[in-house]
Amino acid sequence: MAPVKDEFGPYGKPIFDSPTARSVSRVAVIDIGSNSIRLVVFDGAARSPAYFFNEKVMAGLGQGTGETGRLNPEGKARGLATLRRFAHLARDMKAGPVICVATAAMRDAEDGPAYRAELEAATGLRIEVVDGCEEARLSAQGVFVGWPGAKGVVCDIGGSSMELARVSDGQVGERVTSPLGPLRLQSVKGGRKAVKALVRATVAELAQRIGVGEKRLFLVGGSWRAIARIDMERRGYPLNVLHEYRMTPTDVRETVKYIDATGIDTLRAQTGIGEARMALIPLAGLVLREVTRALKPRELAISSYGIREGVLWDQMPQELRERDPLIEACRFMEQKDARQPGFGRALFHFIEPLFKGDGTKRLRIVRAACLLHDVNWRAHPDYRHEACFDSATRANLGGLTHRERVFLGLALLHRYKGSREGTRLMETVSILDETERAEAEVLGRAMRFGAMFSSAAPISKGELRWFPKKRVLELWLTDEAQDLFTEVAEARFNALSDALGAQTQVKRLRRRAEAAG
Incomplete structure (x- = not known):
């Protein structure tokens, strides 16, 4: 008999028993990123699941990986402790299944496979390490959870990578990946001038492959959400809800200037953004400004949904996806x-x-x-x-x-x-x-x-x-x-x-x- 993984695909047995399923009970998704590790337990309406539990730890697995080729030792220790806790929490909440997805840091580091084996042995979890194109697909599908009719380009930034994917009619099209995560850019030698040159050249290549001029660019990832939060503060926007927040290319340019001109401590006091996240924002802002310039969208929309929701979308039957x-x-x-x-x-x-x-x-x-x-x-x-x-x-x-x-x-x-x-x-x-x-x-x-x-x-x-x-x-x-x-x-x-x-x-x-x- 074939193993379960081969029967049902990389993320295990489908959550929903039938196309008429209307609710989902405590499904856990763990996202092991280059900068953060997050556990989300979903509950509620299957087509629009709520966050029963949501916890994030800024482990920094990918800190320094661009220089050493290996995972950050301190990040590995924090990651192991975090995964042990998350596995325990999921069991206590009777969440099932528990789906674990790891991205750029673990797929690129030379000690990534050994660390994965260590985590699996210590926690009993099964971890799926996805490549860049698969990460782009899952993040783009997450956007469909919030926008059923999404059309445009999804841009997902993590600590060590940035992905782009075209979306239209409920389908994910062309996908590209790049090493433009701010953690990775910290290791570029030659100062800010060298970083700018690298970002501009890489984004130009991505734009040629993905295409330009779509009306909407959907932004996925903690660094983009932090920039949007700063944009809200700069504009005096009265509703502090990040999902579906819209920015124009002009807003992006002005906010990146505002970030560069304002001290990190001041920005943190204004917005409540954590220290580890805020340290990456200047580099993330540089990337976003260049992506906006090259792809020429008319507006940018923040998505609170990403890879974790994309895993759920992957398991929904089409009849459920088509619900409002x-x-x-x-x-x-x-x-x-x-x-x-x-x-x-x-x-x-x-x-x-x-x-x-x-x-x-x-x-x-x-x-x-x-x-x-x-x-x-x-x-x-x-x-x-x-x-x-x-x-x-x-x-x-x-x-x-x-x-x-x-x-x-x-x-x-x-x-x-x-x-x-x-x-x-x-x-x-x-x-x-x-x-x-x-x-x-x-x-x-x-x-x-x-x-x-x-x-x-x-x-x-x-x-x-x-x-x-x-x-x-x-x-x-x-x-x-x-x-x-x-x-x-x-x-x-x-x-x-x-x-x-x-x-x-x-x-x-x-x-x-x-x-x-």
């Missing part, structure tokens, strides 16, 4: 935390007529809001609106731009609170323009009315009809619903009409409305 990560995550949260799981779908069908002309993208956010409208019901009533806003704007949700994230949060705020003025959230809300803020308020007030109008399926009790040109909002009630539409319900209905700037008409349905299918 935002909606899947919201469904999971509703099932786990709402008082009446399933009511979000009924609420969506009830208020959907108000948003018929808004297009697929906006209806998707409306659906997500309905699924999340009740997941924070345990919060204190005085702070529930803030808890709702925070859960949307700071949660681990893929498939959302920052504007959509804030729109969703503001709609959920208005689900529980009529006014947003005077809250601590106004700075973040400034990401939206006035039209978007008004539309989010309409959505929130619609959910507020629908959720209290009927505790079952509101569409079986009445129908909303919206005539935007006439600015008329009609509510058609069944005979059964007459008892439901009393003082409190009427007040919520009137608040919705005020947000729409509409006149209201309440009419009687002569037959019972059909329940939502």
Whole structure:
């Protein structure tokens, strides 16, 4: 009988039992990089898994490898201790399987194979050492977890290497790898001038192979995230969520100048970035500036998802990959935390007529809001609106731009609170323009009315009809619903009409409305 590895591929038996799998329970992925070693335990919705546990150690395995050809002895000791701890934690959390992937430092160092054997013997883990093209593929697939329709070039930087991969239509295309990790660049002799020359020549060669002019460059890796965090600080950006943060080529140039002109200690105090990571940022900034210049993207987007999520994507059946990560995550949260799981779908069908002309993208956010409208019901009533806003704007949700994230949060705020003025959230809300803020308020007030109008399926009790040109909002009630539409319900209905700037008409349905299918 062939060994398990040959039966199922390098990462072991598939996690998901069938194409209809909807959740994943405590799957652990260990990423052994040149600079850091990280354990992530995933849990939750299979298409949009959450981080049940996330720990990183800056072991520095690749420190000095460019000069010696061998792994950093101190890094090896820290790495062994870290892997022992991670294996123990995974067992205690009953995580299974545990997938271990090692990248540039272990594949390039002459003592990499011996160190791998030592780690496996000490921990009982099986470690897959991937080559540069495989690392690029996994990182690019990780981007698909957050962006199902990602199109452009993925740029993944580690401590000892940098990879590029083209992505489109859910597929990873051309892939290239290079030794442009900042740990590796520290060993280049000849000072900053020599480093610049090496980076420029290498990036020019990579650009010829991968192509230029794609609209979007997706950035994966801790050094890129740190630069984005500094860019946020420089610009005074009000939302400290790195995933889906966008920069222009001009932003990159200005931030690299800002990094070069500002002391490391000052940057650390401003951003909270760790000492080991910050030491690499000037070199990483040099690389990013050159990559941006050579590849000529119109914008750069930060991805919090990378090689670890790419391992999960590798094991998903196509039917699962095609699900919407935002909606899947919201469904999971509703099932786990709402008082009446399933009511979000009924609420969506009830208020959907108000948003018929808004297009697929906006209806998707409306659906997500309905699924999340009740997941924070345990919060204190005085702070529930803030808890709702925070859960949307700071949660681990893929498939959302920052504007959509804030729109969703503001709609959920208005689900529980009529006014947003005077809250601590106004700075973040400034990401939206006035039209978007008004539309989010309409959505929130619609959910507020629908959720209290009927505790079952509101569409079986009445129908909303919206005539935007006439600015008329009609509510058609069944005979059964007459008892439901009393003082409190009427007040919520009137608040919705005020947000729409509409006149209201309440009419009687002569037959019972059909329940939502």
